[in-house]
Amino acid sequence: MPRQENLRWIASLGLIGVWMVGLVLGSAPGLFGPGGAFSGAGMLFAQAAESTSFQPKFPLGIPGDLWSILVPAENPMTSAKVELGRKLYFDKRLSADNTVACSTCHDAAFAFADEERVAVGIKHQKGARNSPTVLNAVFNEFQFWDGRAPTLEEQAKQPLTNPVEMGMPSHDAVVSKLKGVPEYVKAFKDVFGGEITIDRAVQAIAAFERTLVAGDSSFDRFVAGDQTALSDSAKRGWNLFQNKGRCISCHAFNSTSPFFTDNKFHNIGVAMNAKSFDALARKAATLSGGSLSTLAHDEAYAELGRFLVSRQPKDIGAFKTPGLRNVALTPPYLHDGSQATLADVVDFYDKGGEPNPNLDGGIVKLNLTAEEKGDLVEFMKALTSDDIAREAKSRVAEQKK
Ligand code: HEC
Ligand code: HEC
Numbered sequence: 001m002p003r004q005e006n007l008r009w010i011a012s013l014g015l016i017g018v019w020m021v022g023l024v025l026g027s028a029p030g031l032f033g034p035g036g037a038f039s040g041a042g043m044l045f046a047q048a049a050e051s052t053s054f055q056p057k058f059p060l061g062i063p064g065d066l067w068s069i070l071v072p073a074e075n076p077m078t079s080a081k082v083e084l085g086r087k088l089y090f091d092k093r094l095s096a097d098n099t100v101a102c103s104t105c106h107d108a109a110f111a112f113a114d115e116e117r118v119a120v121g122i123k124h125q126k127g128a129r130n131s132p133t134v135l136n137a138v139f140n141e142f143q144f145w146d147g148r149a150p151t152l153e154e155q156a157k158q159p160l161t162n163p164v165e166m167g168m169p170s171h172d173a174v175v176s177k178l179k180g181v182p183e184y185v186k187a188f189k190d191v192f193g194g195e196i197t198i199d200r201a202v203q204a205i206a207a208f209e210r211t212l213v214a215g216d217s218s219f220d221r222f223v224a225g226d227q228t229a230l231s232d233s234a235k236r237g238w239n240l241f242q243n244k245g246r247c248i249s250c251h252a253f254n255s256t257s258p259f260f261t262d263n264k265f266h267n268i269g270v271a272m273n274a275k276s277f278d279a280l281a282r283k284a285a286t287l288s289g290g291s292l293s294t295l296a297h298d299e300a301y302a303e304l305g306r307f308l309v310s311r312q313p314k315d316i317g318a319f320k321t322p323g324l325r326n327v328a329l330t331p332p333y334l335h336d337g338s339q340a341t342l343a344d345v346v347d348f349y350d351k352g353g354e355p356n357p358n359l360d361g362g363i364v365k366l367n368l369t370a371e372e373k374g375d376l377v378e379f380m381k382a383l384t385s386d387d388i389a390r391e392a393k394s395r396v397a398e399q400k401k
Pocket of ligand 2: 241246249251265266268269270271319320322327332333335342345346349363376
């Protein structure tokens with residue numbers, strides 16, 4: 001389907017939030033083929049019965065074969081399930097006081113992250129970590145900064161009952177609440193052939209998240225052979241990224257996994273910005289039990305990072321290497337939101353991170369010139385997906401009205 005037609009088709013739907021399909025479609029070609037549960041439009045749930053098969057098309061730079069492998073056999077993609085998941089993702093009723101949805105902290109206006117230093121949940125409570133984008137989260141080997149969830153399904157269960165996020169008393173309470181909404185009762189029956197359960201709810205949300213795939217950046221066009229797609233500064237930045245800056249050793253990029261992450265955990269010293277390593281290690285020694293989800297949002301423990309999961313002293317202060325696609329759209333940075341701009345992050349690396357006994361061997365003083373620092377930032381800006389930037393801009397403009 002030609003791009004113009006795609007856009008007209010999306011416009012004709014007139015549903016709040018359905019732009020999402022447009023977002024992926026807009027990058028010609030998109031993840032959804034035409035004729036799915038969305039066509040015909042109008043009624044959000046009316047179409048859910050047709051579990052039409054799912055024909056993904058991927059934006060430039062995104063490996064479709066990897067995506068296909070990552071869809072779990074027990075949670076196959078259907079258009080109706082994606083639509084149900086989309087509805088749940090944007091629904092504030094999933095929180096205790098109906099004020100917070102997944103989309104509150106993973107907001108399309110901010111490339112599916114938010115602009116807060118650390119996450120803010122119900123009753124304006126602050127968490128201890130910065131909200132990462134959910135764009136391309138389908139490609140993460142582990143979810144969360146400390147990797148405590150192995151799948152998108154397991155991930156989605158945690159914020160629902162986290163007291164400082166969505167604050168529901170239990171997963172049973174989430175299910176009872178959803179059962180009070182007739183549209184959901186019908187949609188779950190149509191999609192899953194049965195009643196609402198927490199596992200089905202997170203399956204639908206995860207299916208929706210698997211459509212949040214972003215590519216089609218200047219850098220992708222450059223890799224595809226368009227030499228004019230990058231400015232000279234961004235080209236120099238790409239070179240620095242691979243060589244003098246050593247960035248690529250952790251922010252790995254290759255054709256099978258073009259997401260700028262090695263999916264591993266490293267201590268680059270961020271957790272030692274405010275505290276001493278000794279204090280952190282003492283904290284680690286006091287740890288016996290405790291729910292991982294709660295500890296990760298408790299300021300006293302969150303900085304232990306991967307240690308919370310592995311309980312290996314070498315992992316004290318280690319966090320997951322985040323992917324860098326669309327990073328220019330998601331300030332502030334690092335797991336604690338401690339750096340305001342990309343230039344600040346580059347300065348942090350230039351000085352060799354924050355020295356501590358667990359500092360990763362890959363982190364050294366870089367001695368970058370001012371021009372080189374600027375080039376690295378220009379390179380990272382070239383990782384912005386056109387459609388994601390466009391959507392963020394129009395959403396921010398809307399919110400300002
Ligand atoms: C109050 C803000 C908030 C809400 C609400 C929230 N999240 Fe998050 N999300 C976060 C933060 C903060 C993290 C990182 C936490 C950590 O690493 O300990 C995160 C992590 C994630 C990740 C992992 C991404 C990665 O790169 O590791 C995914 C996926 C995600 N959230 C999806 C969801 C879904 C789905 C919902 C709704 C069911 C949701 N979030 C609700 C703040 C929020
Ligand atoms: C030793 C591995 C390693 C190297 C080398 C490395 N990074 Fe990172 N990077 C990480 C980890 C781990 C984090 C998250 C750390 C944290 O928050 O505690 C991160 C975070 C970032 C972030 C913040 C992203 C976000 O969403 O908050 C940016 C930007 C970044 N790195 C860019 C770079 C650049 C540019 C270089 C080269 C100058 C580089 N990195 C070198 C591992 C590395």
